[in-house]
Amino acid sequence: MKKRILAGLLATLLCAALSGCGGGSENGSTPGAQSSSGSASPTATATSITVGIAQDLDESLDPHLTVSAGTREVMFNVFEGLVKPTPDGDLIDAVAKSHEVSDGGTVYTFTLRDGVKFHNGAAVTADDVVWSIQRCADTGKGTAPLVEAFSNIRSVEATDEKTVVITLGVSDNEFLAALTTAILPAYSDQQSTAPVGTGPFKFVSRTIGDSIVLERFDDYWGEKPSLETVTFKIFESGDALVLALQSGAVDLCAHLTPTQAAQLGDSFTVLDGTMNLVQALYLNNAVKPLNDVRVRQALCYAVDKQQVIDLASDGTGKALGSSMYPAFTKYFDDSLTNYYTQNVEKAKSLLAEAGYPNGFDLTITVPSNYQPHIDTAQVLVEQLKAVGVNAEIELVDWNTWVSRVYTDREYQSTVVGVDASSMTARAMLERFTSTYGKNFINYNNADYDALFQEAQLVTAANDGQEQTALYKQMERNLTENAANVYLQDLGDLVAIRSDLTGYQFYPIYVMDLSGVKAG
Structure with missing residues (x-):
């Protein structure tokens, strides 16, 4: 259904945008959870629920070794x-x-x-x-x-x-x-497969590729959860996830697309927040032709990010211009959002200046289990055609994406969302310093590195204003040098069974189930 919507709208809106008539719409209201397929019949009890997730967790569940945001999201409860x-x-x-x-x-x-x-x-x-x-x-x-x-x-x-x-x-x-870093039992050596924490839920079991089961920790020091058991069920197919929601096999699911949410019956409430991440067309700055700043800038000028938001996210996202999202209020520089506006002729001129007057081929590697990123990539493919860039989407499973793109950096470009592992600007910006092990885009800029080092040496005077200013300079550096094609902080639609309450959004990418209860 989503593909048909995109196909129909792309031809019309892209044409309008390229002739100077395209414009973004204001963010829409929360999509309704109505569907001609009718209502699902809840199968869960008041104390046990099933949560749908789009990917398996990291191979190791050791919180100090976590790689993916999806693992942190689930294990936040532990x-x-x-x-x-x-x-x-x-x-x-x-x-x-x-x-x-x-x-x-x-x-x-x-x-x-x-x-x-x-x-x-x-x-x-x-x-x-x-x-x-x-x-x-x-x-x-x-x-x-x-x-x-x-x-x-x-x-x-x-x-x-x-x-x-x-x-x-x-x-x-x-x-x-x-210091949100997990406190573990001293000298524990089983955290990879049998993690032990202090959170409101404890780990029970894991079936690789299928599910993770958590259970309420009755000796928790704080307010104990209402839920007794939570099963995280993995659905790497978006269609299978929607069917599971419709059937009542899943009681809660975050990160739905507007189209997926619209297919649900009135037994679900759809909550509207943001994902608190930076979705972008991330570029491998070390491979040709993306190692040329003019080529990267051309890609930025080729893209209409509001159109991406309207087509791929139904207007629910927040446009971004660098590697910071709005929840980091004092660090977020909204003036960078429109640093690049779609300008096809300027993009073509930059490509010609860089030696690519006829454009080039570009592979966009996308994890197949994240429909929002796939939808975004589809819009980008159409927009890039206008400047002569022949982009094609390569869908890979999540484990392949982690190993080939994130770890080995063997790719040209990718559409994903990058989050903060903790509530710090440092977590968002350090990853692009040249010597950082998780700098998967291979960004290498001496000025950027120097700004980061300076930011770590300033004192706490003036409520951190000096450090904040330095972080904003780093954001501008990423934007001016087109480190990536920045797009949006995705809207986050969470479907929750209508008889459940207490779900709350956080300014970081986590899923807290400790407050969810029936009634």
């Missing part, structure tokens, strides 16, 4: 750090009862909460906290820390059974957010 995020974007104490920061911003003192237990029944100790932080600060293999912000740690010690003191080399305005 793990906690000294602090944890709230739906409002604040950080509150979790495993810690309280914390203090020294006047110079380099010494963090945490008092642990009484009664916090791991899912294996053991009480959390200061030694567990020290071990968890040290593990992420030093891999012991001469490689980068598992949590980059921890490279600034000079010492971490338990001064008594309930107190942990962390001393930094220099003040870091965003360091507290890094």
Whole structure:
């Protein structure tokens, strides 16, 4: 259905846009959850639900080794750090009862909460906290820390059974957010297959390629979930996912497209938020012809991002101009959103100047289990034709995408969404520094690297205004050098069985089920 909609609209709207008459629409209202197929009959109980997800989790469930956002999204329910995020974007104490920061911003003192237990029944100790932080600060293999912000740690010690003191080399305005890093039992070696945390749900089982089962942790220190069991069921086919929702086999599912949401019956409520990620046509800056900034800029001028939002996302996304999304309010630079506006002639001129007067062939590698990214790629293919770029979509399964694109960087371009692993601007921008292990676009810009290093050395003075300004300069650097073709923060449509309440959106890419309940 979506393909037919795209095919019909592309011909009309692309023609209008290229003749100067195309315009984006305002964001629409939440799509209705009505369908001629009728209502699904809920099969879940009030205390057990099934959640549909589009991909399997990482091979390892160890939270310190997580690669994909989809794994963090699910396992957010299992793990906690000294602090944890709230739906409002604040950080509150979790495993810690309280914390203090020294006047110079380099010494963090945490008092642990009484009664916090791991899912294996053991009480959390200061030694567990020290071990968890040290593990992420030093891999012991001469490689980068598992949590980059921890490279600034000079010492971490338990001064008594309930107190942990962390001393930094220099003040870091965003360091507290890094302490959402999961606290694990000291010297645990089974986290890959049998993860143990302190969160409101505990891990029960996993069937590779099929499902993950979580169960309420009755010894949880905080408010206990209403749900007793949550089964995450994997659907790598969008059509199969919709059928499962319609049949009542799935009770909740996030990241639906407007077309998918419109096919559901009135037994579902569709909630409307944003995904809190940066969707872009990500470019491998190290391969020809994308290693030429003029070619990358030409691709930016070839694209009408509002049209992408209207056609692929039914107007629900928020246009972006760099690697930051609006939930990071003080860091988000909306002036970059329209840095490039569609200009076919300018795009052609830049391509000719770079030695490609007749355009070139471009492969867009897209994970086949993410319909929003597929729909976006289809629109881009049509837009790029106008400047002579012959783009074709290569669909690959998620594991192939991770290994070939993200890890090995053997690709030309890809459409995906990049999120923040924690509520820090650093998490969004560090990935494009030249020496960072997760710099999958191979961006290599000395000025960008220098700005990042400077941002890490500034003090906490002026409420971080100096650091904020530096991060915005980094965003502008990415935009001006067309590191990627930035598109949107995708709208996030969440279908939830109509008798369930309590689902909340976060400013980061997580799915918190601790508040979901019947009634």
